Amino acid sequence: MLPSIWFLLWGLLWAVYFMLDGFDLGLGILNPFVAKTEGDRRIVYNAVGPFWDGNEVWLIAAGGVTFAAFPTTYAILFSSLYSALMLVLFGLIVRGVAFEFRGKVDSPGWRRLWDAALFVGSFLPAFLLGVAFANIFAGIPIDEKGIYQGTLFTLLNPYGLLGGLLFLMLFLVHGALWLAHKTDGDLQQRAGATAKALWWILAAVAVAFLVATWYATRLYVNYLKNPLLFSIPIILIPVLTVGALFATRYFAGKAQWGKAWISSAVTIVSTTFFGVAGLYPNLLPSSLNPTYSLTIYNSSSSPLTLKIMLTVALIFVPTVIGYQSWTYRLFHPKITQEDLAYDEAY
Amino acid sequence: MDTLLLSRLQFAAATIFHFLFVPLTLGLSILIAVMETKYVRTGDEEYKRMAKFWGKIFLINFAVGVVTGITLEFQFGTNWSRYSQYVGDIFGSLLAIEATAAFFLESTFLAVWALGWNRLSAKAHAVTIWLVAFASNLSAIWILIANSWMQHPVGFTLRNGRAELTDFLAVVTQPFAWHTIFHTLVGAYILSGMVVLGISAYHLLRKQHVSFFSRSFRTAAVFTFIFSVAAVVQGHAHGAEVAKVQPAKLAAMESLWETTQRAPQYLFLVPNEKEETNRLELGKLPGVLSLLAYHDMNATVKGLKDFPKEDRPPVTISFLAFRIMVGLGFLFLALGSWAFWKRKNPVDHPLMLKVLLLAIPLPYLALEAGWTLAEVGRQPWVVYGVMKTSDAVSPIAATQVGISLAAFVIVYSLLGLIAFYLMIQHARRGPQEEEASA
Known part of the structure; x- marks a missing residue:
């Protein structure tokens, strides 16, 4: 029971991370395309300024919980994905300091340097986390000792790349909607138009991914094998994922950007759950032999650790959600000139 | 080079670099909170300008600390997968608690503090910096509990081919952890105080912003003085704890080869690891090492030769790191006392100001030396005795670790140069007028 609860929480933490960091990573990639002037670019930075760091902590929490609840999976997954994860980390490093460094020297060349760092540093995590999760869904070549029998390029298979593209499109739409929600005038027009245009690509990629999942993974087979899980996808996939995806387009069409953004957030969370739930009880399937797979049974922590961590999670995760929601409300209004003139602004 | 050596170098580089930025956040957050509280109490705008000026240095420093911290958490999995598998039941949970209980709080409220001056009442705003200070110190406490478990593992049993938790309270409350916590925090507070003293000294020497930096100086002088006294007292207690639980580390940091009753302390010695002896021993103080380690001049101190060769830590590095840390610790006590003594009118003491300005890098050196001793002195163990x-390294190809190590060195060097350049530039420019109006 405890390992199953932790499986759910594990999926939840990653889903929340994608939902929150998704929009600032997406905007980091979109920045050079939607922002025409220096003023626009500063609006983009300040639209995510109060949030990006708190969002990124969800990655630390998701990584930490993988370590605490499923140490064997953490060890084998992270060492197997070595080069890909290093690229994600270097990406996050340069995008993180880009926020802090960019405004500190008054020179166009300096700002261009950090805009480039923001772009690369947002693109790498967005794309590679998609590649990583698609490979987790499909399974990776780990042997009976948990040693990875592949390279970085093994991960860049067609299904992995499609997963990367899916995450990229999800985050781009998510980011564009956030910018439309936080701005007025021309920039809002451009951000909204971008979101609507990209939505069609996202929809096409999502359909392709769902079809490819049939061929590349055992997710659907697993759903059909487990009657309990079978009821989850019936509700989850069509109603939530597809419904939220259409709701995103619907609200964007009516220029209700906040609602469109929330729909897009639901799309990201339910897409993550679609994949994660289909893995159960696996955490990391082996593509060499199903018996080598890491499951919640052969890779979880001791019952005592799981119990202590559950107590910690039940206290602190709701607390964190509480105060982070408060900060979203505190910085709710649209970005104004006054915000940009502010001394500590990005 | 093999995966083990490359992974060790990479982890050392990443930790040393990360720890250039962490200590300042631990103490400076408290100093800023004190300044802002004075602003709320007195309504004096200069305190607000102080909080903002020092806050900018904090923010640059914090950004680099955050991004380099994530890579450490992930490296346990990428480079030390056998370690993670073996001890994740205990070590992993401590890291996860740190993130959920402390780091979220710090990151979220730091953004509120930096960008929320106009959105919150003065009182509520001051609360946010106290939350940041509390959370950053709490975060350090959890990380140090995790490190202390590697130094002195307790509350576990070997079961199912790994270390499993049996007593969480023992892990969290063990004396070794709390010695380490106090020792590290006290060191971080000295560093923070000395950075504020040094930067204030720079401006006071030039007689600019005299009121602003005299006030900053005074706050930091009291802070530095208190914690430099605490460091000496507590450092001794911490050393005695190390003597008890890590005898091999004690023998290495003192370069003591033979098991000796009434072991002496030498004022000066040069270790010779190859010959398993000391090249030079000057200034013998009989019985003093026994006294310091076990509070008994006649106590027996175990020498390195009584540990199997493969279980001894590197002696020269441990020995030198220990001397540097302790020597500088006493220097900080002297400097802290000097600053405290002249805190009312520091601008009239240019010699002291010059010394304090030049001393800024020293606490960084002392803290890195202390951690070098802690980690190198624990070798060859990753978890002492366990x-x-x-045996801890990942079964991965050396080439990819070589590439990532090179990338770390390049990216971190550039990052460090830029961060310190920006902090120095901001420090030299001094408080800006718009900071008063914003």
């Missing part, structure tokens, strides 16, 4: 470092 798991060797050589």
Whole structure:
């Protein structure tokens, strides 16, 4: 029971991370395309300024919980994905300091340097986390000792790349909607138009991914094998994922950007759950032999650790959600000139 | 080079670099909170300008600390997968608690503090910096509990081919952890105080912003003085704890080869690791090492030769790191006392100001030396007495670790140069007028 609860929480933490960091990573990639002037670019930075760091902590929490609840999976997954994860980390490093460094020297060349760092540093995590999760869904070549029998390029298979593209499109739409929600005038027009245009690509990629999942993974087979899980996808996939995806387009069409953004957030969370739930009880399937797979049974922590961590999670995760929601409300209004003139602004 | 050596170098580089930025956040957050509280109490705008000026240095420093911290958490999995598998039940949970209970709080409220001056009442705003200070210190406490478990593992049993938790309270409350916590925090507070003293000294020497930096100086002088006294007292207690639980580390940091009753302390010695002896021993103080380690001049101190060769830590590095840390610790006590003594009118003491300005890098050196001793002195163990470092490394190709190590060195060097350049530039420019109006 405890390992199953932790499986759910594990999926939840990653889903929340994608939902929150998704929009600032997406905007980091979109920045050079939607922002025409220096003023626009500063609006983009300040639209995510109060949030990006708190969002990124969800990655630390998701990584930490993988370590605490499923140490064997953490060890084998992270060492197997070595080069890909290093690229994600270097990406996050340069995008993180880009926020802090960019405004500190008054020179166009300096700002261009950090805009480039923001772009690369947002693109790498967005794309590679998609590649990583698609490979987790499909399974990776780990042997009976948990040693990875592949390279970085093994991960860049067609299904992995499609997963990367899916995450990229999800985050781009998510980011564009956030910018439309936080701005007025021309920039809002451009951000909204971008979101609507990209939505069609996202929809096409999502359909392709769902079809490819049939061929590349055992997710659907697993759903059909487990009657309990079978009821989850019936509700989850069509109603939530597809419904939220259409709701995103619907609200964007009516220029209700906040609602469109929330729909897009639901799309990201339910897409993550679609994949994660289909893995159960696996955490990391082996593509060499199903018996080598890491499951919640052969890779979880001791019952005592799981119990202590559950107590910690039940206290602190709701607390964190509480105060982070408060900060979203505190910085709710649209970005104004006054915000940009502010001394500590990005 | 093999995966083990490359992974050790990479982890050392990443930790040393990360720890250039962490200590300042631990103490400076408290100093800023004190300044802002004075602003709320007195309504004096200069305190607000102080909080903002020092806050900018904090923010640059914090950004680099955050991004380099994530890579450490992930490296346990990428480079030390056998370690993670073996001890994740205990070590992993401590890291996860740190993130959920402390780091979220710090990151979220730091953004509120930096960008929320106009959105919150003065009182509520001051609360946010106290939350940041509390959370950053709490975060350090959890990380140090995790490190202390590697130094002195307790509350576990070997079961199912790994270390499993049996007593969480023992892990969290063990004396070794709390010695380490106080020792590290006290060191971080000295560093923070000395950075504020040094930067204030720079401006006071030039007689600019005299009121602003005299006030900053005074706050930091009291802070530095208190914690430099605490460091000496507590440092001794911490050393005695190390003597008790890590005798091999004690023998290495003192370069004591033979098991000796009434072991002496030498004022000066040069270790000779190859010959298993000391090249030079000057200024013998009989019985003093026994006294310091076990509070008994006649106590027996175990020498390195009584540990199997493969279980001894590197002696020269441990020995030198220990001397540097302790020597500088006493220097900080002297400097802290000097600053405290002249805190009312520091601008009239240019010699002291010059010394304090030049001393800024020293606490960084002392803190890095202390951690070098802690980590190198623990070798060859990754978990003392339980798991060797050589058994902890991931079964991965050396080439990819070589590439990532090179990338770390390049990216971190550039990052460090830029961060310190920006902090120095901001420090030299001094408080800006718009900071008063914003």
